Amino acid sequence: MIENVNVFARVRSLSGEESCLQIHHELSRITVNDKAYYLDDVFGETASQEDVFDIVGRPIIDGFIEGINGTIFAYGQTGSGKTYTMLGPDINGTELNNAGIIPQAVDQIFDTLKGKFEQDPVFFKFSMKCTFLEIYNDEIYDLLRNEDIFSKKLEIRVCAGDVKNVEEKDVTSYSECMELLKRGIKKRKNAETAMNSESSRSHAIFMLKLSTEEIEGDNIS
Ligand SMILES: Nc1ncnc2c1ncn2[C@@H]1O[C@H](COP(=O)(O)OP(=O)(O)OP(=O)(O)O)[C@@H](O)[C@H]1O
Numbered sequence: 553m554i555e556n557v558n559v560f561a562r563v564r565s566l567s568g569e570e571s572c573l574q575i576h577h578e579l580s581r582i583t584v585n586d587k588a589y590y591l592d593d594v595f596g597e598t599a600s601q602e603d604v605f606d607i608v609g610r611p612i613i614d615g616f617i618e619g620i621n622g623t624i625f626a627y628g629q630t631g632s633g634k635t636y637t638m639l640g641p642d643i644n645g646t647e648l649n650n651a652g653i654i655p656q657a658v659d660q661i662f663d664t665l666k667g668k669f670e671q672d673p674v675f676f677k678f679s680m681k682c683t684f685l686e687i688y689n690d691e692i693y694d695l696l697r698n699e700d701i702f703s704k705k706l707e708i709r710v711c712a713g714d715v716k717n718v719e720e721k722d723v724t725s726y727s728e729c730m731e732l733l734k735r736g737i738k739k740r741k742n743a744e745t746a747m748n749s750e751s752s753r754s755h756a757i758f759m760l761k762l763s764t765e766e767i768e769g770d771n772i773s
Contacts, residue, residue, distance in 0.1 A: 558592040560608055564633040565597040604637060605656040613660045616762065624653055635752060644734055654758060655730060661760070662726045675767040680760055681720040682729055684736035688754035694719050695736030695756070720761070733758060 561582050563573050574583040575596040582594045593607050612622035626634035640652035648655055665678045684695040685706070692706040696719045707716045723729040741753040766773050 555592070558608075560593050560595065560604075561589075561591055562595040562599065562604060562633060562637055563597055564636070601637075601640065601650050601652055601656070605653050609653045609657050610660065613657050616760075617661060617664050617764075619764075624657075639733075639737070643737060648730075654733065658729045658733075658760075659726050661762070662729070665762075665764075677765040679763050680723050680729075682723045682732055682761075683715075683718050683720050683757075683759045684732065685715060685718065685757045685759075686740055686754040687757070688741055693739075693754075695739045696721055696732060723760075729760075 561575075563571065563575055563582070572585050575581075575594050576583070577594060577596065580591050580593050582589050582591065595604055595607075609624060612624055616622045624638075626638050628634050636652065638652045638654055640648065640650050640655060642649065643652075643655070651659075661680075665680075668676050669678065682696075686693050686695055692708065692715060694706055694717075706718060708714075721732055723732065736756075736758070740756060
């Protein structure tokens, strides 16, 4: 069962080095230097991107399509595999191999919505908007703005709980959404760290806002 907050761990391979982490998948336990931690699930070095998405992403996306807000975020030190898990190893490549949580989520969302629409083109309607922000040195930048992002800092509207003047783009398909994602990623600030040759220097937030309308008899929901 999915709780309000679920916590997962994923261990990446260390190219030949010995790891101090041990994974016990059935017990959802990770052991670090003999200290055991129990989480909602744990993924070892052999877990695939699909394995991670099925447990971490799919329930959130199912809820999102039904109108429940959801967030998936990755946390870890530089080089630990956040970008790999969220996006995949080569998000800008022409072939999307080993797609991470975000591309798989976008695919599932449009697949489900288009299926619903094809079943009932008269009574089911949907629209989706996408925003992509980065937080760098405590400032917020819009990754989907056409002009130079360094010139436009944005502000959080605390009362409204959103970001002022952020660009919201309409998306109608998986490929449109992926184009925006790739465009935004190219604008992110990257630099090398000792642990990662292509380290992201900021926190990135990719958001989708979905509106649906279903007509059943006289009821519109
Ligand atoms: N599960 C995995 N399987 C294979 N390779 C992985 C895995 N996780 C990460 N890697 C590889 O490890 C390297 C670092 O991963 P990644 O860039 O995702 O780290 P990160 O946590 O996003 O780092 P940063 O915070 O510095 O941006 C990349 O070359 C990535 O392809």
